[in-house]
Amino acid sequence: xxxxxAQPSARATTQEVILDAAExxxxxxxxxxxxxxxxxxxxxxxxxxxxxxxxxxxxxxxAVFARRSEAINEERRxxxxxxxxxxxxxxxxxxxxxxxxxVSLGRDPERGGAxxxxxxxxxxxxxxxxxxxxxxxxxxxxxxxxIAEILAxxxxxxxxxxxxxxxxxxxxxxxxxxxxxxxxxLSEGALSDRDLDAIISGAVRFIAAGIYALAAPxxxxxxxxxxxxxxx
Amino acid sequence: xxxxxAQPSARATTQEVILDAAExxxxxxxxxxxxxxxxxxxxxxxxxxxxxxxxxxxxxxxAVFARRSEAINEERRxxxxxxxxxxxxxxxxxxxxxxxxxVSLGRDPERGGAxxxxxxxxxxxxxxxxxxxxxxxxxxxxxxxxIAEILAxxxxxxxxxxxxxxxxxxxxxxxxxxxxxxxxxLSEGALSDRDLDAIISGAVRFIAAGIYALAAPxxxxxxxxxxxxxxx
DNA sequence: GTCTATAGTTCGATAGAC
DNA sequence: GTCTATCGAACTATAGAC
Numbered sequence: 001x002x003x004x005x006a007q008p009s010a011r012a013t014t015q016e017v018i019l020d021a022a023e024x025x026x027x028x029x030x031x032x033x034x035x036x037x038x039x040x041x042x043x044x045x046x047x048x049x050x051x052x053x054x055x056x057x058x059x060x061x062x063a064v065f066a067r068r069s070e071a072i073n074e075e076r077r078x079x080x081x082x083x084x085x086x087x088x089x090x091x092x093x094x095x096x097x098x099x100x101x102x103v104s105l106g107r108d109p110e111r112g113g114a115x116x117x118x119x120x121x122x123x124x125x126x127x128x129x130x131x132x133x134x135x136x137x138x139x140x141x142x143x144x145x146x147i148a149e150i151l152a153x154x155x156x157x158x159x160x161x162x163x164x165x166x167x168x169x170x171x172x173x174x175x176x177x178x179x180x181x182x183x184x185x186l187s188e189g190a191l192s193d194r195d196l197d198a199i200i201s202g203a204v205r206f207i208a209a210g211i212y213a214l215a216a217p218x219x220x221x222x223x224x225x226x227x228x229x230x231x232x
Numbered sequence: 233x234x235x236x237x238a239q240p241s242a243r244a245t246t247q248e249v250i251l252d253a254a255e256x257x258x259x260x261x262x263x264x265x266x267x268x269x270x271x272x273x274x275x276x277x278x279x280x281x282x283x284x285x286x287x288x289x290x291x292x293x294x295a296v297f298a299r300r301s302e303a304i305n306e307e308r309r310x311x312x313x314x315x316x317x318x319x320x321x322x323x324x325x326x327x328x329x330x331x332x333x334x335v336s337l338g339r340d341p342e343r344g345g346a347x348x349x350x351x352x353x354x355x356x357x358x359x360x361x362x363x364x365x366x367x368x369x370x371x372x373x374x375x376x377x378x379i380a381e382i383l384a385x386x387x388x389x390x391x392x393x394x395x396x397x398x399x400x401x402x403x404x405x406x407x408x409x410x411x412x413x414x415x416x417x418l419s420e421g422a423l424s425d426r427d428l429d430a431i432i433s434g435a436v437r438f439i440a441a442g443i444y445a446l447a448a449p450x451x452x453x454x455x456x457x458x459x460x461x462x463x464x
Numbered sequence: 465g466t467c468t469a470t471a472g473t474t475c476g477a478t479a480g481a482c
Numbered sequence: 483g484t485c486t487a488t489c490g491a492a493c494t495a496t497a498g499a500c
Contacts, residue, residue, distance in 0.1 A: 014465080028360065033264035036494065046467055051495060053465095118359050125357045127350050127411055128260065136417060143418055160423035161434075167415050168404050168438055175403035179359055183399050185368060186375055191392035202393075202446065206400055209445035210438035219437065246483080268476065278485060283477060285483095 015053050017043045022050075022064045027118035031061050031130075062134065065123060068105075068116045069138040075101040076142055080149065091211060094149050095204045099173045103203070106177050107196045117177040124174060143170075150211065157215040165211040172203050247285050249275045254282075254296045259350035263293050263362075294366065297355060300337075300348045301370040307333040308374055312381065323443060326381050327436045331405045335435070338409050339428045349409040356406060375402075382443065389447040397443040404435050 012020070021043035025034045036057050040047035054060040079097035083089045102120065105113030123131045124139070143166060151162040176199060183191065194202070213219055244252070253275035257266045268289050272279035286292040311329035315321045334352065337345030355363045356371070375398060383394040408431060415423065426434070445451055 030262060030264060032262060033360075035492080037492090048468085048496080049466070057494065121357055121359075125353055125406070125410055125412070127353075128265075132412055132414070135412070135414065140414075140417060143414075147418060158422070160419055163415060163419040163423050164434060164438070166418070167407055168435075171403040171407035172400050174357070175399055175406075178357055180357070180364055180367070182364070182367065182372075182375075183395060185372060186379060186398070187392055187395040190390070191395050202396060202451075203400075205445050205451065206396070206442035209441040213437050213441035214434065219434075267474080269474085280478080280486085281484070289476065
């Protein structure tokens with residue numbers, strides 16, 4: 001049960017040290033499983049300072065969740081803008097711009113966002129009122145932007161199917177951000193641990209093909225035809 | 233904060249009533265957020281009975297998680313066997329057999345498994361040691377079976393890509409099981425609430441197209457080619 | 465700003481009557 | 483099997499010295 005006593009930068013304010021520690025402990029144990037004492041210990045700070053700086057455990061949790069969200073979405077917007085500037089807007093490029101800023105959190109050591117990646121999975125998959133509100137507040141605006149981009153790029157796609165495609169992309173992205181160890185267990189060595197680019201491009205290829213399938217005639221809108229024939 | 237005081241069948245043992253209540257409260261609040269007192273209140277039973285029947289909160293949690301897992305996987309196996317008997321094995325049919333028993337939990341009122349659906353999402357997306365162990369114990373054997381079926385059905389698919397395809401299918405299935413309300417928020421009425429068959433067949437079509445894309449030449453194995461061209 | 469000390473709850477678990 | 487009563491521990495939060 002040792003913890004890494006997070007100290008990313010040499011010059012960090014006490015607030016930042018607490019935020020770093022809280023990010024790690026909340027990611028490990030969730031909101032209810034984490035304790036302010038464990039966070040203080042991880043930060044090597046006094047437990048009372050958490051309330052001095054943040055007021056409550058709840059407020060600290062929301063501060064941790066909000067801290068990296070704007071940087072993530074700003075990077076997404078910048079990547080989208082770069083695509084438009086270069087006139088290189090394709091569905092695959094849009095999905096890359098959506099997934100790379102979050103998926104790289106857990107797999108690019110230089111970003112130092114592995115703890116936030118786990119926390120984001122925890123909150124975004126939560127069905128309680130706080131999780132739903134926090135996810136919506138920080139990530140619904142960017143979601144609508146990406147849905148609009150997908151809709152404008154794929155001919156014949158309905159708005160409903162664009163939403164389904166976006167939600168499926170997020171679902172796959174989250175499974176890439178959650179280090180459950182399940183992929184490694186199931187692959188039994190057959191899945192060489194590919195690098196970040198290979199992982200993202202594989203996911204992008206998968207999702208793009210899925211979205212194109214929804215846009216194809218008889219794709220997503222209709223009911224029935226429960227067992228369509230193979231389309232190889 | 234009212235709760236439904238779950239009483240599914242008229243004749244239910246106290247053990248079953250406690251299991252039903254625990255399923256609901258654990259699904260709502262997670263392991264740490266739930267309390268044995270809240271479970272007892274939901275079950276309209278005495279709090280001490282939880283320890284009399286199950287020994288500890290931890291053991292109750294594992295009993296709840298295990299209870300429906302065998303029925304789910306037995307249904308999956310039966311659906312697979314029926315496909316082989318009818319000589320109707322296609323990738324789409326395999327994915328239907330994988331997803332329907334879980335996705336229908338939350339959307340088919342007659343099954344009464346909506347609470348378990350939320351709990352399963354909670355545990356399967358958790359990165360803590362207990363979540364990883366419980367998911368593996370109950371769902372890794374069936375996972376290997378489906379990976380083998382996918383591998384045998386899709387020509388040119390590597391084992392690693394079969395694992396990726398399976399994990400992507402599970403990720404999408406879990407997002408369909410978690411009632412976060414996000415799809416409804418983002419669709420703004422454009423997504424008519426389709427029935428269970430339409431939701432599953434749409435997901436199956438999406439995933440099958442993704443897996444076929446991994447099997448296509450240059451699909452999943454290679455590195456680089458970060459931004460592939462569109463393939464409409 | 466940082467610390468000690470502690471108030472006030474609430475938790476999981478158990479003992480023992482019936 | 484079911485209940486009441488309660489223990490000891492852990493929790494969030496705060497008061498107040500420095």
